[in-house]
Amino acid sequence: MSDPPSGKRGGKCSMKFRVRYFECDPMGYLHHANYWVYFEQIRTELLRRHGFRYRDLEARGTFFVVHKLACTFRRPVRYDDQITVDCQTERITHTRIDHSYRITRDGKLLTEAATTLVCVGPDGQPIAMPKELWPTP
Numbered sequence: 001m002s003d004p005p006s007g008k009r010g011g012k013c014s015m016k017f018r019v020r021y022f023e024c025d026p027m028g029y030l031h032h033a034n035y036w037v038y039f040e041q042i043r044t045e046l047l048r049r050h051g052f053r054y055r056d057l058e059a060r061g062t063f064f065v066v067h068k069l070a071c072t073f074r075r076p077v078r079y080d081d082q083i084t085v086d087c088q089t090e091r092i093t094h095t096r097i098d099h100s101y102r103i104t105r106d107g108k109l110l111t112e113a114a115t116t117l118v119c120v121g122p123d124g125q126p127i128a129m130p131k132e133l134w135p136t137p
Contacts, residue, residue, distance in 0.1 A: 030077035
């Protein structure tokens with residue numbers, strides 16, 4: 001479930017997830033690599049709620065690659081936890097998008113993260129994003 005459309009590009013989105021067994025390490029903690037799966041899913045949903053499907057952008061020759069990522073693990077996320085993942089667009093330029101993320105459980109902060117995505121063409125070289133993806137005033 002995501003927030004209702006905000007009427008502008010970027011914005012924020014919130015989704016609930018239940019941590020599945022196969023996503024965890026032998027101690028029952030969400031494996032560090034799987035945090036990025038949740039972050040990608042909510043980023044895709046944020047784009048979708050603004051009327052864009054990533055596969056349609058790809059068909060037009062517009063791709064987004066991860067340029068930078070950072071994550072701070074404050075408390076463990078465990079198997080069967082119901083968590084809330086929040087995504088906020090922090091900055092959009094003609095060629096990049098910065099997002100921040102928060103994972104909470106029962107209102108307690110578990111994880112904070114950030115990514116920078118760069119818009120590239122089919123050859124992997126940076127290009128300007130389609131204008132309809134830029135924030136509206």
